[in-house]
Amino acid sequence: MQIFDFHGYSLEAILFAAALLVTISVIASRISSRFGIPLLLVFLGIGMLAGSDGVGGIVFDNYRMAFAVGSACLALIVFDGGMSTSWSSVRPVLRRGISLSVLGTLFTGAATATFANLVLRMHWSDSILLGAIVSSTDAAAVFSLLRARSVSLQGTVKQTLEFEAASNDPIAIFLTVGVLLFISNPAAGVVEFSKLLVMQAGIGLAFGYLGGLGLRWVINNAGIEYEGLYGVLALGLVVGLFALTGLLGGSGFLAIYVAGIVLGNNEMLHKASISRFLDGIAWIAQIIVFLMLGLLSFPTRVFPVWKEGLLLAVFMMFIARPLAVFLAVPGRNILWRERVFISWVGLRGAAPVILATYPWSIHFPRAEYIFDLVFFVVISSVIAQGISIPWLAKTLQITVPLVKPRSIDFAAGILPAGFLNIEIHVSEDAAAAGQKVVDLELPAGVILTSVERGDRFLIPRGDTLIETGDRIFGLARQTNLDTLRDIFGKTEVLT
Incomplete structure (x- = not known):
């Protein structure tokens, strides 16, 4: 017995169609990454194909x-x-x-x-x-x-x-x-x-x-x-x-x-x-x-x-x-x-x-x-x-490249899964210059391990003041790189 009916479609049919479209959309997002096609166009295209003028024939x-x-x-x-x-x-x-x-x-x-x-x-x-x-x-x-x-x-x-x-x-x-x-x-x-x-x-x-x-x-x-x-x-x-x-x-x-x-x-x-x-x-x-x-x-x-x-x-x-x-x-x-x-x-x-x-x-x-x-x-x-x-x-x-290769050999397996070694050069116009580390609101997954300032090395703490010209080393995830460039300026991945 069909309890729910919407324009001739059962609840199960509607849920199946919705789940199928969402699943296809997520999988099709790979097309955007591989061929450089905007995701908006991919999702819209799937919707149009499923519509009344497309192969799906869904009237909406x-x-x-x-x-x-x-x-x-x-x-x-x-x-x-x-x-x-x-x-x-x-x-x-x-x-x-x-x-x-x-x-x-x-x-x-x-x-x-x-x-x-x-x-x-x-x-x-x-x-x-x-x-x-x-x-x-x-x-x-x-x-x-x-x-x-x-x-x-x-x-x-x-x-x-x-x-x-x-x-x-x-x-x-x-x-x-x-x-x-x-x-x-x-x-x-x-x-x-x-x-x-x-x-x-x-x-x-x-x-x-x-x-x-x-x-x-x-x-x-x-x-x-x-x-x-x-x-x-x-x-x-x-x-x-x-x-x-x-x-x-x-x-x-x-x-x-x-x-x-x-x-x-x-x-x-x-x-x-x-x-x-x-x-x-x-x-x-x-x-x-x-x-x-x-x-x-x-x-x-x-x-x-x-x-x-x-x-x-x-x-x-x-x-x-x-x-x-x-x-x-x-x-x-x-x-x-x-x-x-x-x-x-x-x-x-x-x-x-x-x-x-x-x-x-x-x-x-x-x-x-x-x-x-x-x-x-x-x-x-x-x-x-x-x-x-x-x-x-x-x-x-x-x-600038998202990842810039470096000719430095690191021992394999020393980094936590998903983390990259990074090197930061604090530029003159960087938002971080003159700011304390605690005030930078660094994204989750970023760890600053040392700061090279002239001939000195500092262990960064919350009250450490970032200065122009500082060379900072640390760990970060790939998704953090753009944000770090926004905050500090030049940020490179050491590979």
């Missing part, structure tokens, strides 16, 4: 469900971005990063809206909404591609892109929600619209900072016996903060991003296991949202808008993004090679496609057309920009 056109699930998943992704933002590494590029995330997002949206109105002949309300939706970037895809090619960005480019991509999603969400509210209630006027934005930003920032401190206090004082439950506690607190901020009229996305930064840059009980748990949850959220958006897209409906979509994608890649980078970071504040690279990696990712489901929430009359157009632009951006990023980074000579 519930935009309201996509809006709800997509918002929840995006919230978890945004929080994870905040947790992984190292304050010590972004501090040197804070002004540039804020300018790119705020002004760059606004300029990109404004330029795109103008192009859509003048060239694509879209109505102004549609054009402004479209500009807000596609204004954010996705640097996570950029760094996964670079890691697949065993390269890392040098200088401050990496920190700049990481901060911009993690912080411009809340800005784009902010703009999209604001534009939709204005479209649904045009009588409100510019003053009311501005008040709403100020309230959303103010409550979001306040709840994010205070909520982050509150979450940390609860975690540190919960007194739970089982370590594994701390990650579940953190997840519940984060979702609760997101929902509460939204209920009180603030931006929940901004609040949890700020809370993520607060938690990620302060010590708390079982921080390593909590971070691993939340990172896994963020991966699940990404897979779910990409598969769902792939199912939601109908190739037979997307292809008819290829001309408009291609024009818009080319404009954004070659005009809107470079112009936004130039206006947001003018003059000689950035090297020309870095400017070219940052301009090209304005990759459109998951956020625009999720935001493209928002117009359905207010029954916007041209919601379907905007979704199809945004989907085509994202696919074009991922293919054209995503695949060319590693080549461009090497061509512009702004990369």
Whole structure:
């Protein structure tokens, strides 16, 4: 007897299909590492193949469900971005990063809206909404591609892109929600619209900072016996903060991003296991949202808008993004090679496609057309920009190898499993210079064993002051290398 029935499918059939899609997606992630194809494209492709126009034949056109699930998943992704933002590494590029995330997002949206109105002949309300939706970037895809090619960005480019991509999603969400509210209630006027934005930003920032401190206090004082439950506690607190901020009229996305930064840059009980748990949850959220958006897209409906979509994608890649980078970071504040690279990696990712489901929430009359157009632009951006990023980074000579071989012979078997011998040279502009070891907030799995300073060797302690020119030796995991370069500067693996 079939107790549960959903559109003719049993519960077992739905669970089997969901498990199969998630499993295939995880295994297919190897394609990204081997061939340099963005994970977003892999997951979306699997969703499209499983959809009604693909071989799977799964019919899914519930935009309201996509809006709800997509918002929840995006919230978890945004929080994870905040947790992984190292304050010590972004501090040197804070002004540039804020300018790119705020002004760059606004300029990109404004330029795109103008192009859509003048060239694509879209109505102004549609054009402004479209500009807000596609204004954010996705640097996570950029760094996964670079890691697949065993390269890392040098200088401050990496920190700049990481901060911009993690912080411009809340800005784009902010703009999209604001534009939709204005479209649904045009009588409100510019003053009311501005008040709403100020309230959303103010409550979001306040709840994010205070909520982050509150979450940390609860975690540190919960007194739970089982370590594994701390990650579940953190997840519940984060979702609760997101929902509460939204209920009180603030931006929940901004609040949890700020809370993520607060938690990620302060010590708390079982921080390593909590971070691993939340990172896994963020991966699940990404897979779910990409598969769902792939199912939601109908190739037979997307292809008819290829001309408009291609024009818009080319404009954004070659005009809107470079112009936004130039206006947001003018003059000689950035090297020309870095400017070219940052301009090209304005990759459109998951956020625009999720935001493209928002117009359905207010029954916007041209919601379907905007979704199809945004989907085509994202696919074009991922293919054209995503695949060319590693080549461009090497061509512009702004990369360093993730692992640099050394001609030093070490006895085999002396290192703990998974650890590497590292040598650090503290550069002049390093965030660590002048800081105590205890204040560096080194990632879990990093052990500093000795510091060579002139003709002296020191055993580093919590109160040891790091100085420019120090040569530091220690142990670290492969995944810690990028963070150590952000903190200290030149970091090499001794092999």
